[in-house]
Amino acid sequence: MPDPPSGYEAEADDQRWMRRALEEAAVAGELGEVPVGAVIVRAGELLAAGHNLTHTLGDPTAHAEAVAIRRAAQASGHWRLLGCTLYVTLEPCAMCAGAIVLSRMPRLVLARLIRKPACVARWPIWCAIPS
Amino acid sequence: MPDPPSGYEAEADDQRWMRRALEEAAVAGELGEVPVGAVIVRAGELLAAGHNLTHTLGDPTAHAEAVAIRRAAQASGHWRLLGCTLYVTLEPCAMCAGAIVLSRMPRLVLARLIRKPACVARWPIWCAIPS
Numbered sequence: 385m386p387d388p389p390s391g392y393e394a395e396a397d398d399q400r401w402m403r404r405a406l407e408e409a410a411v412a413g414e415l416g417e418v419p420v421g422a423v424i425v426r427a428g429e430l431l432a433a434g435h436n437l438t439h440t441l442g443d444p445t446a447h448a449e450a451v452a453i454r455r456a457a458q459a460s461g462h463w464r465l466l467g468c469t470l471y472v473t474l475e476p477c478a479m480c481a482g483a484i485v486l487s488r489m490p491r492l493v494l495a496r497l498i499r500k501p502a503c504v505a506r507w508p509i510w511c512a513i514p515s
Numbered sequence: 516m517p518d519p520p521s522g523y524e525a526e527a528d529d530q531r532w533m534r535r536a537l538e539e540a541a542v543a544g545e546l547g548e549v550p551v552g553a554v555i556v557r558a559g560e561l562l563a564a565g566h567n568l569t570h571t572l573g574d575p576t577a578h579a580e581a582v583a584i585r586r587a588a589q590a591s592g593h594w595r596l597l598g599c600t601l602y603v604t605l606e607p608c609a610m611c612a613g614a615i616v617l618s619r620m621p622r623l624v625l626a627r628l629i630r631k632p633a634c635v636a637r638w639p640i641w642c643a644i645p646s
C-alpha cells in the first residue's frame with residue numbers, strides 16, 4: 385500500500401465521517417450481517433450511506449460500499465462520483481474495490497485493513513485500470 | 516489463464532446460452548450502453564439475464580454480470596448461486612469477477628477475452644479468495 389501523503393493526519397472531518405460509517409456498521413451487525421458500513425461525502429455533505437445487506441436482501445453484491453455507491457449515484461443523478469470521498473470501516477473486497485474505481489471516486493478512507501489478501505493493499509495494480 | 520479441461524469442446528448447450536447472452540449484449544448496444552450481455556443458467560433452465568445498464572440506470576455497478584447476478588439471486592431466493600453457470604460475452608472486469616466469486620458461482624463461460632489487463636486471465640489469484 386502506498387504511504388499516506390506526507391504530513392497526513394486524520395482530520396476532524398475524516399474522523400467525524402468515519403464515526404458515521406461505524407454507525408452504519410453497527411446497524412449491519414444488528415441485522416446479523418457482517419458489520420461493515422460506508423458513507424459517501426461530497427463537499428462536506430453526506431451524499432449516501434450504506435451497510436452490508438447481503439443476507440437481508442439475498443443479494444451477493446449488497447456490500448456496504450456497493451450499496452452506498454448505488455445510492456450516491458442515484459442521489460447525485462450521475463454514475464460518476466467525482467469529487468466524492470468514500471469512508472468505509474473495513475478494507476474493500478475485490479468487487480467493491482472494482483466498483484470504487486468504476487465510480488471514479490477520487491478518495492477513499494479506511495478504518496482498518498483486513499489481514500487476508502485483498503485489493504486496496506495492492507492499489508498500484510488497481511490504479512492501472514483505465515479511468 | 517488456465518487451460519480448459521482436457522478434451523473440452525464448446526458444447527451445444529454452451530453455444531446456445533452464449534447466443535442468448537449475445538442477444539442481451541445487442542439490447543445494451545441499442546440503448547447506447549457498452550454492448551455486454553450475460554445469462555445465468557441452472558439445471559438447463561434460464562435463471563436470469565442482464566445487460567449493461569450503467570448509463571440507463573445511472574449506476575456504475577450495473578454491469579451485465581452484476582445485473583444478472585442480482586436478478587438470479589432474487590429469482591432463486593438465495594444469494595448463493597450454487598450449481599449455476601454464468602455466460603458472459605466479454606471477460607469480466609474487476610468488480611464483476613469479485614461479484615462472481617462472492618456469489619459462489621462454480622462455472623463461467625466467456626465469449627472472448629479483453630486485451631487490457633483484467634481479472635479472469637489471472638484466475639488463480641481470484642480462486643485464492645475464500646469461498
